[in-house]
Amino acid sequence: MNVRPAAVAGMFYPASTTALKHLVTDLLNEPLPIEVPAVKALIAPHAGYRYSGSVAASAYRLLAGKTFQRVLLLGPAHRVALRGLAASNFDAFETPLGIxxxxxxxxxxxxxxxxxxxxDDAHEDEHSLEVQLPFLQTILPDVTIFPLVVGQCSAEELAGAIEQLSDEQTLLLLSSDLSHYLPYDEAVEVDEHTIEKIEAAEQQMRGNEACGAYPLNGFLRFAHQHHWQIHCVDYRNSGDTAGKRDHVVGYASFVVH
Known part of the structure; x- marks a missing residue:
């Protein structure tokens, strides 16, 4: 079996199986933020868990008791220049919790x-997809995944690809952080506007608003076409969680139904 090994264990999340299991379990055991009967998709951040793990978990908790066969996972390319979408030849992805x-x-x-x-090179060191996996392994332990690294493409192109890949048994999972390295108050103002745009399914996200602008714009086009509703579950930035307030990164999680 051709397995893509964990690339950011010990950096973005614990490398110890026991420590990672305890951390993710504790994050997921917090009270549900809202009740959503039918989840179609989630949008979650992808920073180190000390920064954005609690925000991501706010969305993942809504999957408790839900059943999906597979997860279509879309995240931005941080390491390679890319046009279109990158799949891989890997048969499985590995984290300290298994494959x-x-x-x-x-x-x-x-x-x-x-x-x-x-x-394969687009996946080998990409963290935006990998950091989602321990949450999925804990809350949906039996699902398979199809990870795609998203490079430059139009919202129409990506929406069309999602249309061909998705079905009722597939959870769509988008990976994106929000603004980067702004002073705290400015970041909150920018991020509030971005959150409003995402909830309205506006497909004009820019890179300074969300690092996952390409996957978000295509997904929002798809969600708008299917008349899905998008709600922000949690918003914080690194100044709220584990960092200084002079230059922060924004994190938000959303549920789509």
Whole structure:
């Protein structure tokens, strides 16, 4: 089996299986922020857990008791220049909690989508997808995944690809942080505006508003086409969680239903 090993264990989250399991379990055991009967998708941040783990967990808790066969995972490219979407040749992704198999159904569907190319190098060091996996392994332990690194593409192109890949048994999971390195008060103002745009499914996100602008714009186009509702579950920035307030990074989680 060709397994993509964990690349950021010990940096973005604990490398110890026991420590990681306890941390994620504790984060997920907080009270539910809201009640949502039918979850279609989540949007979650992807910084180190000490910074954004509690914000991400606010969304993941809404999956308790839900059933999905697979997760279509979309995150921005941080390490490589990329046009379109990058799948991989890996059979599974690994974290200290074990391996998560790649979904064969979505892999087969993806071969018919010209926008998707095989780029193992886009996945090897990418953290935006990996940091979501321990939450999925804990709250949805039996799901398979289909991770795609998203590079430059139009909202229409990505929405079309999602249309071909998604179904009722597939959870859509978007990975994105918000503003970067602004003073605290300015960051809050910018992020509040971005959150309003996401909840309204506006498809004009810019990179200075969200590092996952490309995956977000395509997903928001898809959500708008299907008349889905988007609600912010939690918002904080690194000045609230584990950092100084002179230059912060914004984090928000959303549920889509």
């Amino acid at each position: 998560v198999p790649i979904d064969r159904t979505l892999r087969d569907r993806s071969k018919k989508i010209p926008l998707i190319k095989i780029r």
